[in-house]
Amino acid sequence: MARVKFLCDADRCIECNACVTACKNEHEVPWGINRRRVVTINDGKPGERSVSMACMHCTDAPCAAVCPVSCFYTTADAVVLHSKDLCIGCGYCFYACPFGAPQYPKVGNFGSRGKMDKCTYCAGGPEEDFSTVEFEKYGRNRLAEGKLPLCAEMCSTKSLLAGDGEMIATIYKERVMKRGYGSGAWGWKTAYKETVAI
Amino acid sequence: MKAQFKSLVAALAILFASAMLPAAAQYNNFQPTKEAVQEEKLLQQLKEGDRLSGRISIPDAKAASLIQPQGQSWRDFHQNKLPTIGGVVLLGMLGALVLFFLVRGRVRVEHGLSGQTITRFASLDRFAHWMTAGCFIILALSGLNVSFGRMVILPLFGPETFAELTHLGKLAHNYLAFPFMAGVALMFVLWVKDNIPNKLDLEWIKQGGGLFVKGKHPLAERFNAGQKVVFWIVITGGAVMSVSGWFLLFPYMAPDGVTSLQLMTTVHAVLAVGFVAAMLAHAYIGSVGMEGAFDAMGNGEVDLNWAKEHHALWVAEEQAKAASVPRNSVPAE
Numbered sequence: 203m204a205r206v207k208f209l210c211d212a213d214r215c216i217e218c219n220a221c222v223t224a225c226k227n228e229h230e231v232p233w234g235i236n237r238r239r240v241v242t243i244n245d246g247k248p249g250e251r252s253v254s255m256a257c258m259h260c261t262d263a264p265c266a267a268v269c270p271v272s273c274f275y276t277t278a279d280a281v282v283l284h285s286k287d288l289c290i291g292c293g294y295c296f297y298a299c300p301f302g303a304p305q306y307p308k309v310g311n312f313g314s315r316g317k318m319d320k321c322t323y324c325a326g327g328p329e330e331d332f333s334t335v336e337f338e339k340y341g342r343n344r345l346a347e348g349k350l351p352l353c354a355e356m357c358s359t360k361s362l363l364a365g366d367g368e369m370i371a372t373i374y375k376e377r378v379m380k381r382g383y384g385s386g387a388w389g390w391k392t393a394y395k396e397t398v399a400i
Numbered sequence: 401m402k403a404q405f406k407s408l409v410a411a412l413a414i415l416f417a418s419a420m421l422p423a424a425a426q427y428n429n430f431q432p433t434k435e436a437v438q439e440e441k442l443l444q445q446l447k448e449g450d451r452l453s454g455r456i457s458i459p460d461a462k463a464a465s466l467i468q469p470q471g472q473s474w475r476d477f478h479q480n481k482l483p484t485i486g487g488v489v490l491l492g493m494l495g496a497l498v499l500f501f502l503v504r505g506r507v508r509v510e511h512g513l514s515g516q517t518i519t520r521f522a523s524l525d526r527f528a529h530w531m532t533a534g535c536f537i538i539l540a541l542s543g544l545n546v547s548f549g550r551m552v553i554l555p556l557f558g559p560e561t562f563a564e565l566t567h568l569g570k571l572a573h574n575y576l577a578f579p580f581m582a583g584v585a586l587m588f589v590l591w592v593k594d595n596i597p598n599k600l601d602l603e604w605i606k607q608g609g610g611l612f613v614k615g616k617h618p619l620a621e622r623f624n625a626g627q628k629v630v631f632w633i634v635i636t637g638g639a640v641m642s643v644s645g646w647f648l649l650f651p652y653m654a655p656d657g658v659t660s661l662q663l664m665t666t667v668h669a670v671l672a673v674g675f676v677a678a679m680l681a682h683a684y685i686g687s688v689g690m691e692g693a694f695d696a697m698g699n700g701e702v703d704l705n706w707a708k709e710h711h712a713l714w715v716a717e718e719q720a721k722a723a724s725v726p727r728n729s730v731p732a733e
Contacts, residue, residue, distance in 0.1 A: 212436075212437075212439075213433070213436065217457070219457060219458075222458065234460070236458055236460060236463060239456060239458060239460075239463045240456070240457070241453065241454040241455070241456055241463070241464055241465075241466040242454045242455045242456070243437050243442070243452070243454040243466070244437050244454070245454060245455040248430045248432060248435070249430075249432060249435050249436040249437050250436075250437070251436055251437050252454075253454075253466060255466055264471055264472065264475045267475055267479055268474075268475055268478050268479065269550075270545075270546045270547070270549065270550055270566060271550065271554070271559070271562060271563040271566050272550055272554060272559065273559075273563065287560070287563070288559055288560070288563040289563075290563060290566055290567040290570050291570075292546065292570060293648075293651060293661070294478070296658065297471065297474050297658060297661055297662050297665060298471045298472075298474055298475045298478070299468075299471055300467050300468055300469055300471045300472065301466075301467060301468075302462070302463060302465050302466075302468065302658070314574075315651070381433070382433070382434075383433040383434050383436070385436050385437055385438050385439060386438055386439035386440050387439075388439050388466075388467075389439075389467060391439075391440070391443070392443075392467060392469065392472075397440070
């Protein structure tokens with residue numbers, strides 16, 4: 203089993219938001235929820251970079267640590283998933299997550315946020331693979347189909363990489379060596395306590 | 401005409417070129433690839449509580465925050481600091497109460513029960529107290545459960561039952577917050593005039609409230625210094641719990657998004673632990689710890705001897721008031 207990760211090569215991201223759109227469409231995510239987003243740093247200034255960000259599927263995930271009902275689990279591929287049946291919508295994972303990944307369906311006053319939703323690495327959830335209930339709660343299970351997350355698969359500049367952590371780190375490293383620059387493996391140090399050494 | 405036009409174009413071109421030169425020079429010096437933003441440098445530049453954020457094109461402005469390292473400190477607070485604080489404060493208070501009971505035993509009415517009673521709390525007083533207390537017990541239990549239940553209760557019930565229980569607890573916590581706030585406000589209005597600290601309280605505190613020595617009863621008015629402390633803990637504690645809780649109930653009103661919510665949960669949790677500890681002591685001395693004390697909030701009638709021992713000045717005042725009203729006064733015809 204691989205330890206899967208995301209890596210956004212910000213020097214290639216053109217902020218087309220295709221990853222955001224692909225994700226919303228693939229999983230039929232409701233209005234107001236964005237499992238993935240593109241943030242532009244230093245917008246309009248020299249040296250501007252855009253980063254596509256979603257749940258990073260952290261090693262020793264903070265969301266899982268603080269969840270009062272322990273609804274998170276990590277798959278054999280190191281994907282961090284959660285059970286919407288157990289989730290009470292308290293918002294603790296949102297306080298702890300460094301990447302703003304947890305989303306809530308209601309702009310809920312009265313603490314009625316509803317069940318938390320986040321990027322599943324296109325790996326579905328605890329329900330039976332390919333079942334309707336799995337799709338409705340968590341979205342498509344592409345990993346079970348032998349496919350990678352759609353956001354990365356359809357990235358036009360191959361900025362967003364998904365797959366085995368070591369493999370995508372090697373690809374990124376080769377790119378940086380060849381072109382002579384790189385703004386870093388965004389979020390890696392925070393999520394995986396390691397970065398891609400160049 | 402043509403020559404004039406040509407010279408005008410030339411003049412304009414020179415004007416443009418000269419205007420563009422400094423700007424062009426500025427960009428020529430900049431190396432867009434090598435000098436682009438570096439994640440590592442940006443993270444190093446962040447100060448405590450800062451977030452790495454940029455611009456976002458989706459309507460959700462909060463999503464512009466890219467990385468918030470503060471989440472890790474919040475996790476540390478929630479997973480390590482809070483259980484330590486909670487354990488020390490709550491178990492410490494329970495231990496202290498047990499120890500007090502073993503050493504001092506139940507505080508008795510020294511002169512025995514007289515059989516005569518005096519009205520201490522009217523029904524409105526008792527309504528305010530029990531509405532607040534009832535809500536407080538459920539708020540405290542559901543709050544403790546959401547903070548520590550995963551360690552203590554989850555293994556007993558299993559994940560499904562525990563999640564259902566915690567969800568009900570969360571709903572109760574959210575809704576009972578409102579009668580609790582109303583109760584605190586009502587108690588403030590009813591009792592504040594008798595809870596202003598004065599010189600008598602210093603003497604009461606000096607004598608340790610007479611709690612530690614048998615047969616010693618420092619003078620007190622309607623509320624003694626200990627009760628005043630409880631009153632102000634409930635009022636100020638209740639106010640801070642309400643304000644911080646309000647932000648957690650309406651998370652999208654928080655001025656600074658996740659950063660202020662983290663602060664609010666921290667304030668709410670630490671204060672809650674202290675609040676629960678204080679109320680444990682209050683509940684102890686108002687029931688098991690002291691003979692005759694519970695009646696005050698039970699049926700509102702306390703034994704006269706109890707009242708004389710603990711609130712001598714208040715009893716004198718009440719009796720004077722009663723005496724000033726003629727007993728068998730005949731209504732005017």
